[in-house]
Amino acid sequence: MEITKFYSKNFDKKKRTRKNITSIILHYTGMQSERESIKRLTKQSSKVSCHYLINRRGKIFRLVKDEDVAWHAGKSMWGKYKNLNKSSIGIELVNRGHKFGYQTFPKIQIKKLAKLCKFLMKKYNIKKKLVLGHSDIAPLRKIDPGEKFPWNYLSSKGIGIYPKKIFKKKGNNLILKNELFFNNLHKIGYRYLDTKLKKKIIKNFQRRYRQKKINGILDQETLKISEFLTKN
Numbered sequence: 001m002e003i004t005k006f007y008s009k010n011f012d013k014k015k016r017t018r019k020n021i022t023s024i025i026l027h028y029t030g031m032q033s034e035r036e037s038i039k040r041l042t043k044q045s046s047k048v049s050c051h052y053l054i055n056r057r058g059k060i061f062r063l064v065k066d067e068d069v070a071w072h073a074g075k076s077m078w079g080k081y082k083n084l085n086k087s088s089i090g091i092e093l094v095n096r097g098h099k100f101g102y103q104t105f106p107k108i109q110i111k112k113l114a115k116l117c118k119f120l121m122k123k124y125n126i127k128k129k130l131v132l133g134h135s136d137i138a139p140l141r142k143i144d145p146g147e148k149f150p151w152n153y154l155s156s157k158g159i160g161i162y163p164k165k166i167f168k169k170k171g172n173n174l175i176l177k178n179e180l181f182f183n184n185l186h187k188i189g190y191r192y193l194d195t196k197l198k199k200k201i202i203k204n205f206q207r208r209y210r211q212k213k214i215n216g217i218l219d220q221e222t223l224k225i226s227e228f229l230t231k232n
């Protein structure tokens with residue numbers, strides 16, 4: 001696998017051991033171009049970075065070494081893990097994002113991502129359920145990699161979790177219990193579950209697990225998906 005080195009100074013001075021790396025966090029760059037994305041991820045004053053960046057032609061860049069803590073996750077939690085920067089490898093995919101004209105992810109970009117993820121999962125013994133999106137670990141702040149990201153395809157390659165079943169809609173969403181849904185999310189690993197912002201959280205859940213309809217409404221299908229995921 002060909003990887004081009006492109007150095008960023010934005011990482012912690014203290015190194016980590018191999019056993020400290022337990023997850024992979026996927027992002028989109030959310031900027032207007034590849035050039036602007038690399039500039040921001042390597043500029044010291046921006047205080048952001050990632051370990052790997054994959055452009056839209058599938059070229060992989062390494063900006064920060066795996067053993068260094070890159071600054072990609074920000075304030076974040078998942079299950080027992082806090083501040084995911086410390087325990088994760090961050091991968092950015094060049095995509096303009098929702099702000100600048102959200103794009104479909106090219107097949108070559110995703111194929112190279114899958115190859116890189118499989119390599120890292122094997123090297124660091126990372127479980128497939130700990131390949132996560134930025135919106136999973138920071139659901140009140142982030143929406144990337146978004147509803148066009150092919151979690152289904154990655155799951156078919158053993159990367160990440162995605163429901164295989166198709167859940168039929170039944171019942172009236174008005175009588176569904178929010179408490180049950182949010183309990184399910186907590187079991188799955190979600191944190192920052194502020195029920196005052198429940199629509200935002202539900203929409204982020206749908207962006208990953210029910211991409212064809214993202215409305216922030218807790219209907220039967222969304223609830224059933226959450227129940228299914230608690231068992232995986």
